[in-house]
Amino acid sequence: MAKSTDFPEGFAHYPLYFSPEEQTALIDAVKAATQTAPFFQPRMPRTGAPLSVVMSNFGTLGWVTDKEAGYRYEPTHPITGAPWPPLPDLLTKLWREVADWPDLPEACLINWYRAEGGKDGAKMGMHVDSDELAVNAPVVSISLGDPAMFRIGGPKRGGPTQGVKLMSGDVVVLAGAARRCHHAVSKVYYGESALVPKGGRLNLTMRRVNV
DNA sequence: AAGTGGCG
DNA sequence: CAGT
Numbered sequence: 001m002a003k004s005t006d007f008p009e010g011f012a013h014y015p016l017y018f019s020p021e022e023q024t025a026l027i028d029a030v031k032a033a034t035q036t037a038p039f040f041q042p043r044m045p046r047t048g049a050p051l052s053v054v055m056s057n058f059g060t061l062g063w064v065t066d067k068e069a070g071y072r073y074e075p076t077h078p079i080t081g082a083p084w085p086p087l088p089d090l091l092t093k094l095w096r097e098v099a100d101w102p103d104l105p106e107a108c109l110i111n112w113y114r115a116e117g118g119k120d121g122a123k124m125g126m127h128v129d130s131d132e133l134a135v136n137a138p139v140v141s142i143s144l145g146d147p148a149m150f151r152i153g154g155p156k157r158g159g160p161t162q163g164v165k166l167m168s169g170d171v172v173v174l175a176g177a178a179r180r181c182h183h184a185v186s187k188v189y190y191g192e193s194a195l196v197p198k199g200g201r202l203n204l205t206m207r208r209v210n211v
Numbered sequence: 212a213a214g215t216g217g218c219g
Numbered sequence: 220c221a222g223t
Contacts, residue, residue: 042213043214044212044213044214045212046212047212047214049212049214049215050214050215051213051214052214052215053213063213065213071213111213118214118215118216119215119216124213125212125213125214125215126212126213127212127213128213129213157212184213
């Protein structure tokens, strides 16, 4: 009998990993980066349906998606054509501290969840990260701003899930079996934090793409 | 289906 | 910290 506290092997949650000062520094880094790499609206393959978050990236590669070519990593911004801004040192440091992986991440996706992004604000449906060649490299995630409910299930869709509320400054690592598990952001508690300019939640997700 | 929305 |  599985207990309700049984998260998948390889799932790790570090509450309040970053101090308020560090959180502000990370938000300032996002603010600076998105002046040259502005947030864009990602769209589903084939249907062109918009995702409710808006996105940008740090790093030598960035995750993008559009109707025509779908999910992929690209070295340049889809609108400006410019390279993505470099990964902030604080994030490189975090990866070295928690990832337990020999290579540094090429990609850091910036997802901005806003109250305006849909009926209950922006959310993220159940999915598995599967656009990386480095399928076993950990995914390292940082939460900033409004709290969110993160859900993680198993390797197949539709099974039971576990939930954990993520606060600003929290870090989550998906390694091992958890790296291949479906996960989602089922709810954001909008209006609880004033950290993010114009409100909402910023999620930074570092990934190793190439082996 | 990395979609949204309404219903029960 | 589970709705289907």
